[in-house]
Amino acid sequence: MSSGGRKRRAPPTSHPSPATQAKTQALSQEDDFVDEDVFLNETLITEDEESLILRDIEERQALANRLSKWTRPALSSDYVSQSCSVLFQQLEIDYVIGESHKELMPNSSGPAAIIRIFGVTKEGHSVCCNVHGFEPYFYISCPPGMGPDDISHFHQTLEGRMREANRNSNVGKFVRRIELVQRRSIMYYQQSSSHPFLKIVVALPTMVASCRGILDRGIQLNGLGMKSFMTYESNVLFALRFMIDCNIVGARSLSNCQLEFDCLHSELISHAPEGEYSKMAPFRILSFDIECAGRKGHFPEPTHDPVIQIANLVTLQGEDQPFIRNVMTLNSCSPIVGVDVMSFDTEREVLLAWRDFIHEVDPDIIIGYNICKFDLPYLIERAQALKIAEFPILGRIRNSRVRVKDTTFSSRQYGTRESKEVAVEGRVQFDLLQVMQRDYKLSSYSLNSVSAHFLSEQKEDVHHSIISDLQNGNAETRRRLAVYCLKDAYLPQRLLDKLMFIYNYVEMARVTGVPISFLLARGQSIKAKQKNLVLPNVKQAGSEQGTYEGATVLEARAGFYEKPIATLDFASLYPSIMMAYNLCYCTLVTPEDVRKLNLPPESVNKTPSGETFVKSNLQKGILPEILEELLAARKRAKADLKEAKDPLEKAVLDGRQLALKISANSVYGFTGATIGQLPCLEISSSVTSYGRQMIEHTKKLVEDKFTTLNGYEHTAEVIYGDTDSVMVQFGVSTVEEAMNLGREAAEYISGTFTKPIKLEFEKVYFPYLLISKKRYAGLFWTKPDNFDKMDTKGIETVRRDNCLLVKNLVNDCLHKILIDRDIPGAVQYVKNAISDLLMNRMDLSLLVITKGLTKTGDDYEVKAAHVELAERMRKRDAATAPNVGDRVPYVIIKAAKGAKAYERSEDPIYVLENNIPIDPQYYLENQISKPILRIFEPILKNASKELLHGSHTRSISISTPSNSGIMKFAKKQLTCIGCKALLSKGNHTLCSHCKGREAELYCKTVTHVSELEMLFGRLWTQCQECQGSLHQDVLCTSRDCPIFYRRKKAQKDMAEAKLQLDRWNF
Amino acid sequence: MGMDSEKNSLCRLQCSYASLDEAFEIGKETYRGQQYSQIYFARLHLMRTLLYSLVSQWKPQTPVCTVLGLEQGKECVIVGTLYKHMKLKPCILDEYSKERSAVPLVRPHNFMHDDDYLVLEDESGRVKLGGDLISPSVFVTGIVVALHGKETGAGDFSVLEVLEAGLPPQIEFPLKSREDKYIVLVSGLNVGSSDSNPLQLQLFIDHITGHLGDEKEQSIASQIVHVVIAGNSIGIPRGLVNGQNLASKDLSRIAEPIKELDILLNQIAAGLPLDIMPGPNDPANFSLPQQPLHRCLFPGSAAYNTFRSCTNPHSFEIDNIRFLGTSGQNVDDLEKYSDAKDKLEFMERTLRWRHLAPTAPNTLGCYPYTDSDPFFIESCPHVYFVGNQDKYESRVIKGSEGQFVRLISVPKFSESGVAVVVNLRDLECHALSFGTQFSS
The missing domain is CATH 3.90.1600.10 (B family DNA polymerase, palm domain)
Structure with a gap:
């Protein structure tokens, strides 16, 4: 271990700020990822602003006291006296541009890249280690016959070209030095073991790309004329370069450095993740969720809609219960057992309280569901809209603002995704939604269906139009909302635990040697630094x-x-x-x-x-x-x-x-x-x-x-x-x-x-x-x-655009065929299901097809069923219609002959309420037939004839819609329950012909009622269970929940069946 | 045998009868979109008023809180509805789960698990209960109790003592000297099912109507003043009714056992008053309270004014002695979600909780009442019976205020051949067993 006794440095505000510097525009856009130089002083806020914040914090002393119990454990005397070296597990590495450190690097001056390593010690102290003296570089192969003089000349030429390319930069020296080294290209078998290469060391990481561009295009050389160079290792990100050269792998334990410390890169020791060092440090994991009060008919937008609640749970890695649970609410909120409820009168206070909370708790990993695309950017943008300049200081670096940028991530494996990146320095963001989308193929990625899938638990879903109503109610209704918000914050944590993401990703980082955040945002890549080999940067x-x-x-x-x-x-x-x-x-x-x-x-x-x-x-x-x-x-x-x-x-x-x-x-x-x-x-x-x-x-x-x-x-x-x-x-x-x-x-x-x-x-x-x-x-x-x-x-069990019926049918058939070994049973089962479908006895929720609405109708080139439906629903009622980003559930209904499929989509609730007939033929032909035939064709001869055209397809029943035009002219008259004959006056239940079968017909009616009652009870008590309360009405409108439509239907059917039964009591 | 042989004719004793079923009749109530929260709310209000009055004697010094008002470390009393979180509880969502397990699920007789825990809830919120004093194996969801304890740091409420509402007050037992009068309780006739034995059933009917035995036996039969059939009188083969359209052939097969039952009931009703309650297998609705079996099912017996089709649960008074009974669903459901040494213990608990069916609506189907809870036991019965059980059991329990209750578990007649006879004079009871086996 290296010697301790390094001097603790004052907070980095002491940097004299160099004059403004323009960011060097990365020349090569073809790279997926390029280094981006961030100047320390750019993100820092100015002195007067800082004093304002400090004053602000003083004013909020009461809150600060409340938060202070959650701070990290105090440093032991060893740490304070700086007498021991520090062992910590590294979590995140990035770099900033700052002035070179005068004591550590007495020979250099001007801006330089400082590597920052963030991590946690096994006692739970957070560590930020500033590593100085590591310089960006790359290689080119040395043209034959180049001597030391030529190199210095080459150096000057390159320097000149660099200065031209980066005119408004005031860096003293772009190309620090050029060394002649012996390396070998990894490409192709070569008989000689090494060749001369030039190692070009530049001042700032982005200059690697700029310099590579110059060399690619060609440079005028004395005696050689215009020559372009193949560069080697020029597309390695700076932080990775550092990790490779210092032999650090992601999430590995490092020794040296204390809390905030500066050191030279040569003084780091990286421990292989074995034995004692393979243990996990007690990371603090913050799981949070925000609620916004949207306006009716609009998805919340940070420019208009306030943040009303923020729920936070903090868990120490390795423990099964969070040690902090709190919720910050706008306006009063009734207490919740076991949760610290903090209520504020203004949104500004809510946001600042959250910022202070982050400071005190100092989480290492921030998790949540869709936090990278929604929650975090929303908070930042909302603070901007409210002009709270001091809000976005959430990172580990004091007084440094977080940066928001749009990023796209593309890889063959995962496709292209657009997202926002909120860089919170020193804290790893782990968005469960992104992880789910990348690691699992699911039919829906809503938090509800993901938790139903992995935790076998349905989540109550409160529609965002109700959220505003709850917020505008009283302390009790806001409490209801807070409980909901807390649950949303808790589920990501449980998913994280259940699926062991931390273990798997930390190990992946250790194995591949990249920081965890790279794994999440950039897919995997593996480094190879071996035996003087250099990798060419192939165009x-x-x-x-x-x-x-x-x-x-x-x-x-x-x-x-x-x-x-x-x-x-x-x-x-x-x-x-x-x-x-x-x-x-x-x-x-x-x-x-x-x-x-x-x-x-x-x-x-x-x-x-x-x-x-x-x-x-x-x-x-x-x-x-x-x-x-x-x-x-x-x-x-x-x-x-x-x-x-x-x-x-x-x-x-x-x-x-x-x-x-x-x-x-x-x-x-x-x-x-x-x-x-x-x-x-x-x-x-x-x-x-x-x-x-x-x-x-x-x-x-x-x-x-x-x-x-x-x-x-x-x-x-x-x-x-x-x-x-x-x-x-x-x-x-x-x-x-x-x-x-x-x-x-x-x-x-x-x-x-x-x-x-x-x-x-x-x-x-x-x-x-x-x-x-x-x-x-x-x-x-x-x-x-x-x-x-x-x-x-490869069998239709998880395809997204299939209705549940297909999935169930395929699963049950396979079950019958393979496990029960009952092929006739499976055939009968399919026939029954088809008959049920044609006879209009199918549970509607099994027929619902769901698609995500990603953009508005005009932007779609082809007309799609769900888009058309969303449009129609907006005309009916703008407040409850699906918005961009929502998932649109629909069923295909019977319509005029020749109507296109997209015209026949309808809202399942609307279908239920108005008795609209569904189109069984559509489901039979477009949904069921293919997967079923695939299964049965190897087993049955004439599968299609047997299954899809048998006698069971002969009888059909279609419900009469209650909202159709013709019904306005229809007169309602009682019919006999037994034979549907119109009843004469005086008879209420049965015609005189059926009177003799009274008992059996009554039995039939009452059996129907009894089945519905059983279903009604089971469905509604299940929803009470999910919402976690017996004394409050069920509000949930989660359309992802398999029983949502059944529950609605049960309610409606029950009312009708009861009326039928009452007819017997005349 | 005929009546004509009896010159000094025996006269069947008479009794006064008053039905108390009104609370269980749904009448014109409809499903208007109401949910189950309201019945819990009504229950909590009823029970809380009651428990608060008891708490003032039980813990006069301790403050009473709501769940929200709990403060860490402060001892207090809270009143609320229990909710039992159960790991193994079957869940309708499982029907939709993607991965059907390859191994068929063994349907456990009881859904309890060591990880089950209790939660107390009032309108304001929930709190998890801790401590050894409140055992999850005894309690079920839906009971309202008062708890004395304190909140611990982890957000749990550590229970120090539990207060149940206890036996309700009882109307005085009529003391005047009386003759022996008998009430017969029978259940699970299952007419039409494969395990019903028509001869055995006929023996039973002949016995109570006085068509069997010598004069002595007939004189005993004449002292039977009332018969109660506690559910499951008809055994319709389950496979027949599965929601699919029935052929008319099948429909008439359903009607067969009903006709048969009508003939049997006809014989009883001709001789003595009869109450018939619907049970889980009868052609009646499913949710509690089950409504009376429709008179159109019994064209013959319904003509007698001695024939009464009643609700389940059923409550009535005979000679000012109060009876309360169910066809068994309440106790059967408790048995699935909690533990006791016998059925009578479950029955006793429901009395002490003052609630006939605490698991309704959670696991037991129930009508979504809006402003009342008909299962709340306001007045303590003298006889409390439960039908369709596995065996005959009976015991008397006494309350702190002199209440005296005869608990009876009435077995399924079709399996055991046993009916239960209660003497109105002293509430003594015994089993009446009918067999058709001939010993060789």
């Missing part, structure tokens, strides 16, 4: 490079297999291929070199896709080496996981092995990513071509060996093969036999592959329904006596 050729052939899929022999199907899986196929064949940037031999170098054939591999790579005896590849490390580490983590007893330790290790697995697989991924850091299609296409070869090879071996000719009882058959697995029907009838043969086959075939490629036997599917490639379902067995679960792939 992206965009789509010209084309794509390569993907993974192979063996033709699926669709069918319903009632014999066990053994599955042979390649363990980490792509990483193993890269290791087995030494595939890497640095082992790739260019076609010219193949001719020139005359490599002996025994030391090269020619891949099935035609590329040449040298074997490891000539040059060991970097990627295989990284992969070996990752896989070995995963093996270790898995072994440790088995040993581990402590649940927290287990969580850490499990997160780690998962992260290692993902990282190993992503190594292949970034060679193929055309917009990645260093794509190399030669590698990725070679990998997949090997993959295809192995699958084919396996199929051949299995079918050659396991035959009756070779003494086996049955001849094996490969029915399907996917990217890294092969499904084999060995023909045996028990799971146990299939398992034995599967193991035998795996072992036999593994022997024929180059190490470490390995075929493993994992599971048996029995029975197995193979529909087509990438679509199958089966029972999953890993032990011979009991199946583990039902496994489905």
